[in-house]
Amino acid sequence: MDEHLAEQQTRRAREGRAPDDPSSLKTMPQAASSPGLSATEEIRTMEMRPVKTTARAPLAGMRPSDASPASSQPQGIPQSNARTSGLFEAIQRGTPFQAAVHDAVGREKPIVEVERFNLWYGKAQALHDVSMICPAGKVTALIGPSGCGKSTLLRCVNRMNDLIDSVRIGGRMRLAGQDIYERAVDVIELRKRIGMVFQRPNPFPMSIFENVVYPLRIDGERDRQVLEETCEASLQSAGLWEEVKDRLESNALALSGGQQQRLCIARAIAADPEVLLLDEPCSALDPIATGRIEELIHEFKGGYSILIVTHNMQQASRVSDFTAFMYLGRLVEFGATDEIFLQPRLKETEDYVTGRFG
Secondary structure, three states, rough: HHHHHHHHHHHHHHHOOOOHHHHHOOOOOOOOOOOOOHHHHHHHHOOOOOOOOOOOOOOOOHHHHHHHHHHHHOOOOOOOOOOOEEEEEHHHHHHOOOOOOOOOHHOOOOOEEEEEEEEEEEEEEEEEEEEEEOOOOOOEEOOOOOOOOOHHHHHOOOOOHOOOEEEEEEEEEEEOOEOOOOOOOHHHHHHHHHEEEEEOOOOHHHHEEHHHHHHHHOOOOHHHHHHHHHHHHHHOOOOOOHOOOOOOOHHHHOOOOOHHHHHHHHHHHHOOOOOOEEEEEOOOOOOOHHHHHHHHHHHOOOOOEEEEEEEOOHHHHOEEEEEEEEEEEEEEEEHHHHHHHHHHEHHHHHHHHHHOOO
């Protein structure tokens, strides 16, 4: 302590000030220690006083209400009018559920009509009283969580579920007014009118050319010129012609995944179907290949009626004209895609398309 006082006296002498009386020099005050408290505990008991803040003045040209983000709603987002439908309660009680079908659907000419359609795998019911249409010349997307019955419903359109022994159905399904499940219906002829592309590319282990013309081959077509013209036209429509025109005799399995999927689309449209079923056609593809498939879907509008299953909400909003939301085998809401994504009627639909559940 004496050395510290001496240093203070020396410094004051250098600055030309009179030295202080040593007894008047004080050291830095020490915090009063509470009996029985450690230094850490004393710090914890110190009073925390709030700091006063001053509101920032609004910028020039800005209204006072604009200065606070919480005072206004985001612009360009419609006000939600969705109501809770009672869907989950109906499922728990096992009672029928009435889907919300928008008015825009009733103004469309249907190519496929589904009326109170039910399906069972053995004793397990997978579809419950589904009623909807696929508008002619438009793209209809089926969305919903995994296991909700989207792919099951899609496969019913061309009777792919007939191959499963335990399946039984109820209700009606019509293609251009004709009941698909009538006993007199020739399933092979039906599938010529309804092309299908599966989740994963499934080219046959044969040449690119033979893959494309396969529907014509099984229909008995042998004219080489007809086969070649159909092959080129189908590959052109599928956006694949320029990539494979010089190797049509090469094995189709040597193509990339995206090329194989477009080859499957070319094969599906070679028979000139009325309806094209797409069961998650982009789920195994990279973004570039996915973009090309979506471009094809846009190009096919008007020429084909398309029913697509997808888990990608952005894809559904980009490619479809109408969207049907399904949950646990039930149709929940069906309407124009813009309405389903921006102004859904039901809270369950709103929660799903915005990612709150599913």
